[in-house]
Amino acid sequence: MMKLPHVQLSKLDISWEVIGSVPEELIHRHKVFPYKKEGKNIFLAMVDPLDFIALDEITLATGLQVIPALTTEAELNTVINRYLGFSQELVAAINQFETEENLLYKFTFDFDRLHHENDTPIIQAVNGIIEQAVVRGASDIHIEPHEEGIKVRFRIDGLLQEIFTLPCKVHPPLASRLKLMAKMDIAERRKPQDGRIQIKIGGRKVDLRVSSLPTIFGEKLVIRILDQEQKLRQISQLGFSEKQLKIFSKLLSFPYGMILVTGPTGSGKTTTLYAALNELHTVEKNIITIEDPVEYVFDQINQVQVNPKAGVDFAKGLRSILRQDPDIIMVGEIRDRETAQIAVRAATTGHLVLSTLHTNNAAGALTRLVDMGVESFLVASSVVGIVAQRLVRKVCPHCREEYEPDKNSPERLFLGPEYYRLPFTLIRGAGCVNCNFTGYKGRTAIQEVLIVESEERDFLLEKADAETIQEAAVKKGMITMRADGLEKALKGITTVQEVMRVTINL
Structure with missing residues (x-):
């Protein structure tokens, strides 16, 4: 045998x-x-x-x-729980508990392992929720108490998905367990709190940022997942079109000036900045960042964490960085006038400065700096380029299928007049177990890259608005985010519906 x-x-x-x-x-x-x-x-x-x-x-x-x-059998149960959710036995065990008191002080947490046969069901539940979220590639975990039960939702590919519901009586020990792990005050339930957990899952270092918020049915908990083992991307892996990649690479080759990445929260700005630093890093350059928080740790790059309790904010940290002989500075976000002014002056005095802003489009970044109180001539002389971006979900490769849009479909209207009558096919995901039946798996960026040249500088000095600058850039050949997204939809990378969803306000 x-x-x-x-x-x-x-x-x-x-x-x-x-x-x-x-x-x-x-x-x-x-x-x-x-x-x-x-x-x-x-x-x-x-x-x-x-x-x-x-x-x-x-x-x-x-x-x-x-x-x-x-x-x-133990190995089998571990991976079934990891990949396919909680076992019925575990949920049944959780249902047996009636009070918080008989659970709270039994907790022990070994950061190097998530499952153990002697763990209480609540410990297994918390560990299982975290592990399942990491395995599924979630960026956030939402634990939400409601009158009818506790909803657990994961943010996967930018959208929340409901994973399961637990009984209400589990909420107090579940919340206390997470707060205990995050070194938060478990007795304080009336005020919002923040905490941090560091764990290992399958040898991977994972940083968890925990936030609590009192609601009428108890504390809502949100856990942001930062996978420290996630590989840094190259700029060629960010979804840039060939033309845009050449422009962005040109911007990164400048010896000084300011490069801004703009977009709403969760649009991949930090990922783009890290990829840029990865491209720029050499042993001959002194690169220093100031971030809140430091999401991923770089080797050979000096990273500073904003620490308000110690009096280190973006502005004060940036001033200190300028005394450290930097070649390249990355500022996680320009939030106020003081930070903006220091960053702009650094860019005009021989430093390459990379940072982010929250604006709708590329041109809006220029006028936003002026609105924040930076003189327009300083903005014109310091900013060399802007990348505006959004993230769209990619069509699941396992269930992708061709289809022809109906004659009066939103896809035809959004694509424009030339597609109203033209027969053509698009790609969509039918939905399968690999994508949790959403039709989408993974994300990519849609971008517009504006290189600031003499015309844009003149507009700034003339106090032109963002719309005027944007229109002029498009006439010069800039590919807008919407145009970039529709091109990706026609290639079957994403769908027209996704592009509509993220660019509807542009």
Whole structure:
């Protein structure tokens, strides 16, 4: 008899494409889990690899050749909970608890592991929520108490998705557990609080920023997930069109001046700044950042965390940085007049300054600085370029399909008159287990890149508004965010509906 390999599932990083190859109902019924796929072969971890009924059913359901491997029931339960949610046993156990007192002081938390057979159900629940969110690629976890129950939602690809609902009586110990982990005051429930948790999941360092807010049904908790192991992107991976990438690369080659990245919260501005720093970093340059918070740690770059309690805000930190002989400065966000003025003066005195602003479009960044109190001639002489961007969801590669829009569909109207009658096809996601049946998986950016030249400087000195500057830039050939998004939709990267959603106010 051939000896079957033993698989430690919990140490593997299993893709959703592989998991989606086997119906979830069969995974639960037969106590199996797919962990690898090669061609027409699906590799299946099983507690009982000799369960021929299971092997036959899965072969029939998938059309793939099943190659079994041995695993333990504990390993299997761990990955099922990690990838497919909480077990019925866990939810049932949580339902048994009636008071906070019999749970609160039993808590212990080992940051290097998330599951243990001796953990109480509340500890398992908190750990499971965090682990599942990280595995699914969520950026935020929302734990929301309501009259009918506690809703747990994950923000995935920019939009909130409801994951499950827990009973109301679980909320006090659940909230206390998270606050205890985040070193918050568990007795204080009337005031908003902030805290931080650092953990490891599968060897990955993850930083969690916890925020509590009192509501009429209890404390709402939001956990921002910052995956420290996430690889830094190259600027070529940010979704720039070929033309825009050349312009952005040209801006980064300037020895001094200010480059701004604009957009609303959650539009990928920090990711773009980090990719730019990754491009600029060499041993010959002294790069210093001031951030709130420091989201990802760079090797060989000096990063400063804003600390109001210690008297370090953006303006004071920036002044100190200028005494540190910097070549390149990154300011996480220009929030006030003082920071704006210092950053602009740094850009005009031989430093390359990168920062972010909240504006609707690229031209709006120029007038925003003036509105903040910076002299227009200083803005004109310091800002060399602006990237405005939004994030759109990408069509799921596992369930993408072609379709022809109806004659009076919003897609045709949004694309413009030339598409009103023209027969053409677009791409959309039908929805599958890999994308949680949304039709989308992952995100990319749509951008517009404005290079500030003599015409834009003249407009600024003449006190022109943002609309005038934007229109002139488009006439010169600037690709707007909407145009960039529609081009990506026609290529099947995203959908017209997504572009409509994020550019409707432009």
